[in-house]
Amino acid sequence: MNNFAIAVHGGAGPDSDSIRKHKKELEKGIQRALDKAYDLLEQGGTAVEAVEIAVRELEDDPLFNAGRGGAINSKGEIELCASIMDGDNLQSGAVAIVKNVKNPITLARAVMEKTSHIYLGSYGALSLAQELNLPMEPDAYFITEKQFDAYKEKRDQVGGNAQAIAKEQVGERMHGTVGAVAVDKKGRVAAATSTGGTEYAKEGRIGDSSMIGVGSYANNKTCAVSSTGDGEYLMQQVTCFHVHALMEYGKMNLKRACKHFIRDVCKDIKGDMGIIAVDPKGNVAIEFNSVRMHRGWKTCDGDSFVGIYQEE
Amino acid sequence: MNNFAIAVHGGAGPDSDSIRKHKKELEKGIQRALDKAYDLLEQGGTAVEAVEIAVRELEDDPLFNAGRGGAINSKGEIELCASIMDGDNLQSGAVAIVKNVKNPITLARAVMEKTSHIYLGSYGALSLAQELNLPMEPDAYFITEKQFDAYKEKRDQVGGNAQAIAKEQVGERMHGTVGAVAVDKKGRVAAATSTGGTEYAKEGRIGDSSMIGVGSYANNKTCAVSSTGDGEYLMQQVTCFHVHALMEYGKMNLKRACKHFIRDVCKDIKGDMGIIAVDPKGNVAIEFNSVRMHRGWKTCDGDSFVGIYQEE
Numbered sequence: 001m002n003n004f005a006i007a008v009h010g011g012a013g014p015d016s017d018s019i020r021k022h023k024k025e026l027e028k029g030i031q032r033a034l035d036k037a038y039d040l041l042e043q044g045g046t047a048v049e050a051v052e053i054a055v056r057e058l059e060d061d062p063l064f065n066a067g068r069g070g071a072i073n074s075k076g077e078i079e080l081c082a083s084i085m086d087g088d089n090l091q092s093g094a095v096a097i098v099k100n101v102k103n104p105i106t107l108a109r110a111v112m113e114k115t116s117h118i119y120l121g122s123y124g125a126l127s128l129a130q131e132l133n134l135p136m137e138p139d140a141y142f143i144t145e146k147q148f149d150a151y152k153e154k155r156d157q158v159g160g161n162a163q164a165i166a167k168e169q170v171g172e173r174m175h176g177t178v179g180a181v182a183v184d185k186k187g188r189v190a191a192a193t194s195t196g197g198t199e200y201a202k203e204g205r206i207g208d209s210s211m212i213g214v215g216s217y218a219n220n221k222t223c224a225v226s227s228t229g230d231g232e233y234l235m236q237q238v239t240c241f242h243v244h245a246l247m248e249y250g251k252m253n254l255k256r257a258c259k260h261f262i263r264d265v266c267k268d269i270k271g272d273m274g275i276i277a278v279d280p281k282g283n284v285a286i287e288f289n290s291v292r293m294h295r296g297w298k299t300c301d302g303d304s305f306v307g308i309y310q311e312e
Numbered sequence: 313m314n315n316f317a318i319a320v321h322g323g324a325g326p327d328s329d330s331i332r333k334h335k336k337e338l339e340k341g342i343q344r345a346l347d348k349a350y351d352l353l354e355q356g357g358t359a360v361e362a363v364e365i366a367v368r369e370l371e372d373d374p375l376f377n378a379g380r381g382g383a384i385n386s387k388g389e390i391e392l393c394a395s396i397m398d399g400d401n402l403q404s405g406a407v408a409i410v411k412n413v414k415n416p417i418t419l420a421r422a423v424m425e426k427t428s429h430i431y432l433g434s435y436g437a438l439s440l441a442q443e444l445n446l447p448m449e450p451d452a453y454f455i456t457e458k459q460f461d462a463y464k465e466k467r468d469q470v471g472g473n474a475q476a477i478a479k480e481q482v483g484e485r486m487h488g489t490v491g492a493v494a495v496d497k498k499g500r501v502a503a504a505t506s507t508g509g510t511e512y513a514k515e516g517r518i519g520d521s522s523m524i525g526v527g528s529y530a531n532n533k534t535c536a537v538s539s540t541g542d543g544e545y546l547m548q549q550v551t552c553f554h555v556h557a558l559m560e561y562g563k564m565n566l567k568r569a570c571k572h573f574i575r576d577v578c579k580d581i582k583g584d585m586g587i588i589a590v591d592p593k594g595n596v597a598i599e600f601n602s603v604r605m606h607r608g609w610k611t612c613d614g615d616s617f618v619g620i621y622q623e624e
Contacts, residue, residue, distance in 0.1 A: 090548035096408070096518060097433050117517055118544055121409050122434040124516015204436015205429055206408060206518075213525045213550035232430055236402040238525035241550040245557035 002187035003282025003300055006037040008054050010064045010294030011176040012228045012274030018146060019292065019308065026063055027306050030296040033057040034306070037182060038298045047182040047190035047224070048086045048109070054180035055082070055105040055192045062144045064294075065176025067103060068137075069144045070196020072151035073203050078142045080104040080196055081207035084112060087189035087218030087280075096121040096210040100142075102135040105194045108210075110134065121206065147199070154200040177209050179216070179226030179276060187280040189224035191216040191240065198231075208234045213241040222247040223254055223279045229290065230271030237266060243277060254278070258285040314499035315594025315612055318349040320366050322376045322606030323488040324540045324586030330458060331604065331620065338375055339618050342608040345369040346618070349494060350610045359494040359502035359536070360398045360421070366492035367394070367417040367504045374456045376606075377488025379415060380449075381456045382508020384463035385515050390454045392416040392508055393519035396424060399501035399530030399592075408433040408518040412454075414447040417506045420522075422446065433518065459511070466512040489521050491528070491538030491588060499592040501536035503528040503552065510543075520546045525553040534559040535566055535591045541602065542583030549578060555589060566591040574599040 010030055019026065037054040041047075059067025070078040082104035083094035093112025096119070101107050107129050111120055120128060129136065179193040193216045195209040208231035209215035217240035218224035225240035242265065246257035258277050266273050266289065274288030276295060284297045288310070296306035322342055331338065349366040353359075371379025382390040394416035395406035405424025408431070413419050419441050423432055432440060441448065491505040505528045507521040520543035521527035529552035530536035537552035554577070558569035570589050578585050578601065586600030588607060596609045600622070608618035 092548065094518075097436075115514070117514055118547055119518040119520070119523075120514065120516045121518045122516045124409075124514050127515065202427070202429055202432065202436050203439065204432045204434050206406075206431040206433045208431070211431075211523055211525070212547050213523070213553065217550070235430055235524050236404065238529070238550060238553040241525065241553055242557070245554070245561055249557055249561035 001185050002183065004041045004183055004185050005278050005282045005284050005297065005299040006034055006041060006050055006054060006180065006182045007276040007278060007284050007286060007297035008033045008058065008180045008295065009226065009228055009274060009276045010058055010178050012288045012290040012293035013272050015291050022063055023308055026294050026308060029058060029061040029063055030294055030306050033180065034296050034298045037180065041182060041184055044185060047184040047188045048084065050182035050184065051180040051190045051192035052084065052105055052109050055178055055194050056103050058178035059103050059105060059194055064178050065196040066178040066194040068142050069147060070142055071176065071199045071201070072143065072147050073197060073201045073205065075203045076151065077203065078196060079203070079205070080194070081210035082108040082194035083210045083212055083216040084108045084192040085190065085212055085216050085218040086112065087220045087224050090219060092118055092212045094119045094210045094212060095125040096206040097204055098125045100136050100139070101126065101129045102137045105192050107134055150199050177228040179228060181224040181226050181276050181278045183278045183280055183282050187220065189218050189220055189278055189280055191218040191224040191226045193226045207231060211235070213238050215240065217241045217244055219244055220280055223277050225275055225277040227275050228293065229273040233266070233269045233271040233273060239273070239275060243275060254283045255285045258287040262287040262289055313497050314495065316353045316495055316497050317590050317594045317596050317609065317611040318346055318353060318362055318366060318492065318494045319588040319590060319596050319598060319609035320345045320370065320492045320607065321538065321540055321586060321588045322370055322490050324600045324602040324605035325584050327603050334375055335620055338606050338620060341370060341373040341375055342606055342618050345492065346608050346610045349492065353494060353496055356497060359496040359500045360396065362494035362496065363492040363502045363504035364396065364417055364421050367490055367506050368415050370490035371415050371417060371506055376490050377508040378490040378506040379508070380454050381459060382454055383488065383511045383513070384455065384459050385509060385513045385517065387515045388463065389515065390508060391515070391517070392506070393522035394420040394506035395522045395524055395528040396420045396504040397502065397524055397528050397530040398424065399532045399536050402531060404430055404524045406431045406522045406524060407437040408522040409516055410437045412448050412451070413438065413441045414449045417504050419446055462511050489540035491540060493536040493538050493588050493590045495590045495592055495594055499532065501530050501532055501590055501592055503530040503536040503538045505538045519543065523547065525550050527552065529553045529556055531556055532592055535589050537587055537589040539587050540605065541585040545578070545581045545583040545585060551585070551587065555587060566595045567597045570597040570599040574601055
């Protein structure tokens with residue numbers, strides 16, 4: 001039996017009053033996602049099943065910016081993005097600009113396993129969810145008071161000037177993501193990532209979280225990685241595949257590749273970057289440059305951690 | 313002054329009666345795109361301007377599956393995708409599931425240069441095009457008889473069974489893309505890619521061509537790359553960034569990286585893969601595993617080529 005392990009994140013970025021206030025609930029949410037995925041792995045579940053169940057748990061938790069509790073865009077709507085990749089066969093699935101689907105990560109997995117497509121957006125993704133009878137929810141389900149207050153504050157500030165807000169987003173780093181990586185008892189790895197986007201974003205924004213290579217990447221030869229932070233920088237660095245490439249071509253091990261990526265490759269980047277990763281041997285690595293990243297891991301040799309701030 | 317060069321492609325894949333019949337016009341289209349971009353580079357234009365003008369030329373040409381002449385999806389509609397990346401500053405822009413915008417590559421460049429976003433889809437991309445007064449065309453402009461015949465044949469075959477068609481697409485490799493890479497007199501590189509998608513695809517399909525890292529990637533440290541072929545495989549290999557990684561971490565030069573990628577990394581892949589690439593010194597590399605790839609290049613030292621088949 002291979003060493004199995006699960007790691008999850010709930011977004012990297014600056015500190016806030018809301019995060020300090022909800023620290024315990026946020027940690028409980030991370031712990032629940034870890035426990036559900038760990039139990040599934042212990043019972044012989046696959047890495048793909050484990051990352052899906054962990055991300056579903058965080059999508060259902062209104063405190064995280066994914067699924068319920070997603071950020072509200074400049075049109076007052078919530079558009080969701082998600083991606084999943086199976087390191088065993090390099091198959092992947094992703095969805096973008098999706099509304100009303102309770103668990104975008106489950107829809108992404110359905111794209112991977114039940115269609116010949118890989119990446120569907122907007123009404124095409126919605127029609128697949130309907131064909132497959134995936135659970136749907138009305139708009140009201142997704143909207144939380146916290147996200148509505150953030151939306152209203154932005155709207156009042158700019159009087160609807162979406163360009164000004166978009167600039168501010170990059171400056172204030174108003175983003176959020178959830179993700180999971182797992183290695184199962186057979187040494188297979190998988191990655192999954194889901195997001196509600198950025199506050200007051202232009203409608204139709206496609207999140208980096210939904211891009212294979214940027215938001216998620218998994219390959220049994222090296223590792224599984226999920227990223228979070230400033231989309232612009234995650235994309236220009238092709239973050240998750242970058243970690244794979246450091247292992248495959250830079251001949252680094254998992255921990256060195258993750259550390260080198262955040263501390264050296266991205267050292268001049270003025271934005272938040274965070275990654276969680278596992279390798280097929282059961283090693284876990286987490287690196288980020290921001291003051292906080294909601295995160296945790298649980299491995300079959302009894303190692304476990306849940307925390308929010310850098311110094312924890 | 314740095315050596316400058318331009319390379320373009322018009323898609324890789326199997327041979328067909330239509331390609332044999334239109335070989336001369338296809339070659340003329342590639343030549344026009346090369347000439348326009350070359351003239352611009354000679355006059356001191358930037359690599360970004362050169363790849364945009366080359367791709368625009370191919371988008372306007374109804375014989376190529378991008379812009380006018382895009383593939384018709386299973387709902388009888390044409391949805392376009394494009395991406396562009398500036399290797400000088402790693403800025404990028406991309407659009408997906410776009411209708412009625414005459415030149416999706418110009419919209420992708422506008423996302424890069426005029427917004428704080430990177431990747432917009434569907435009605436969000438359309439509203440940006442409207443805000444910027446980019447040229448729009450009615451549906452009729454984009455539809456060619458050749459693509460309509462292909463659509464009708466598929467529809468008659470499957471009686472509207474989109475899943476059966478999607479499977480067939482992967483088998484028959486019905487896809488098409490255009491792309492360009494350039495290095496300018498200042499040694500800056502850029503890449504651009506645009507597609508009309510795959511015939512009879514599910515509505516809302518997001519093309520790999522629009523994904524930074526997969527469809528396009530550019531970095532002055534190494535190279536600029538544009539890809540074409542089977543989206544599934546291009547995505548799982550994160551094709552364009554993969555070539556960058558082979559140079560950056562595998563310590564290969566441009567030609568070796570491209571050759572190694574297609575012939576070794578992808579040797580067991582049962583799908584079409586094609587790449588065009590330039591490095592900041594003005595070298596050009598083109599590799600593909602399919603029987604044909606519409607392609608050409610033109611360099612400031614007088615080297616020039618236009619061809620379709622592998623043996624040319």
